[in-house]
Amino acid sequence: MSYLEHNVKTVPTGLSKLLRLNWALVLLLTAVACFGFLMLYSVAGGSMLPWAEPQMKRFALGMGMMLFIAMVPIWFWRNMAGLAYCASILLLLGVEFFGAVGMGAQRWIDLGFMRLQPSELSKITLVMMLAAYYDWLDIRKTSHPLWVAIPLLLIVLPTALVLTQPDLGTAILLVLGGGAVMFLAGVSWWYFAVVAGAGVGLVWAVLSSRGTDWQLIKDYQFRRIDTFLDPSTDPLGAGYHITQSKIALGSGGWTGRGFMQGTQTRLNFLPEKHTDFIFTTLAEELGFLGAISLLSLYALIILFCLASAISNKDRFGSLMTLGISVTFFLFFAVNMSMVMGLAPVVGVPLPLVSYGGSAMLVLLAAFGLVQSAHVHRPRGR
Template structure:
C-alpha cells in the first residue's frame, strides 16, 4: 500500500500528460482516472487500511484538480462523500456495516476521548497531556514524563510528534513545521519551473502526498482527526514508509535536475 502512493501519482501524472487539454473535463476522460484511483483504494480498504485509502483518494483528487478538471466534478464528489459518511454512520450495528468495529471506536474516541480514557481514548488522552506539558521550550531532551515513563503508546511511530512537542516544546514543533514548509515550497517552485505536464504534476502530487502525511499525523495526535495510523514523515520509525518517501524525494529531485533551463 505504501508503494501505491508513488505509483498512483506517477500514473495520474502520465495520464494527464498524455491526454489533450481539451479532453480533460469530458465525462469519459474523467471516469478513467477515477477508476484508476478507486481500484487501489478498494484493495487497500480490504486490508483494511483506512488511513492509506484516505490519502490515496485525496492525493488522486488533488492531482485531478491540479490538472484542470472542472470544479463541478469535485462538487459531485463532495456531495457523494457527505452521503457516504452518513451511510457509514447509519450502518453501524447493521448486517451491512461498512466499517470494522475498531474503526467505529476510533470515531467515537475522536468525538469524545473521555468516554473511554483507559481504553480506546487512552492514546489521544495521553497525547494531549504530553502536548500540553511541553510548553514553549519543552521539558528537555529525553526528559518527557509521558513518553519516557511509557504513558504514551507508539511514541516512536505514529505519536512521535507528541514526544517531540513534549521534550522540545512549541518552538521545537514549530521548527519541524518550518522545515516541512521549506520542502513543500521547494516542490512548488520546482513544479512551476517545469515545462512538461508530467514533471509538474508528478512534483506537485508527491508534494501533496508529503503534506498529507504530516498534516494528518499532526491532526491525529492533537485530536483534530481520528487516529488512522499515518506516520510522521522523516521522523517516525518505519521501513516501508521511509523507503517510499525517499523514492518520492528522488523523483522530485530528478524532475528538478532535468528541468529545461
C-alpha cells in the same frame, strides 16, 4: 515528445546535473530526518539502538537512491510510470494472495535488508501513473466524463486492495493524493463539488440514522466516532492513547521539558512512541518551538516543490512534483492532526521522522523523482 519540443539545447549532462539539483530541498530533507534521529535516540532512553542507528543507515541509503534517481532523465521515469503502477498493483495482489494462503497477515515483502510494504510504494506509483496519463491526454478532453472515469479507476484499484488489508490510513492518502493530481491537471470544479457534496450528505445520513430503524452502520462504529469526538468517554480503550498523547503534547509548553526529559513518554503512557506517536515525544521534549520548527521545515519542503513545479514547463514533471508534495503534505498533516486530537487515529507515520524503513526509502525515492524533474526541466522560452 513534449519535452524535446521545448529545448534540446538545455539538457544538462554529466556533472553539471549535480549543480542543477535542488540543493535547498536536500538540506531541508536532511534537517527533518535529523529531528527524527534525535527523537529516536531520546525515545530509546539515550541509545542509538534499537532505532536511531538503523534509521540513519536507511536515511543514508535513501539519499544515495534519491541522487541516483535524480540523475536519470525524467522522460525515462515517465515511460516507466505504467510499468511501475502495474508492478505495485501486482505486489499488492501478491501480499493479498500470500496473506490468504496461510502466511498470516503478511503486508510486506522481505528484501533481505528491509521489508518493503507495497502499500507504501503504491502511493508514489499512483501519482506517477496519473501524471503520465494527463501528460498523454489532450488537455481539451480533461473534463470529459470518459476521460475522468479512467483516472478514477486507476485510483480505486490500489485503494480497494489496500482497504482489504485493512489499512485505512494509506487508503485515505491514496484517494486524496490521486484526487489532488486530478484537480491540478484541470478536471472541472463540478466533479469535485459533487464528490464533496455527496460525502457531506453521506456523513449526515449516517449520523442522523443513529437509533432509527434504518441505521446505516453498527453500534460499535458509532462508539468509535464518539470516542474521537470526546476521548474521555473511553479513557482505557481507544480514547486512552489520544488522551495520553494530548496530555504529553500539551505539557511541553513553550520550550518543552528538555531533550530526553519527557516524563509522559518515559513512563510508557504512550503507545507506538517511536512510530506513529513520535511527534508527541518531540512536542513534549522540545516544546512549541520545536514543534513549530518541524512544521516550518515541512512547509518549506512543500513550498520548494511548488516553486519547482510552477517553473517547470514539462506537464509530467510538474504534475508529478505537485502530486508527490501533496502526498507528503497529507502524511504529516494527517499524522499531526491525529496526535493533536483533530483527526481520528489512523496509522499514518510522520514522514522522515517516524521509525520505519519502507516509508523512508519510498519517500526519498519519490523526492528523487522530484529532483529528476527539477534537474531536467526545460527552462527559458
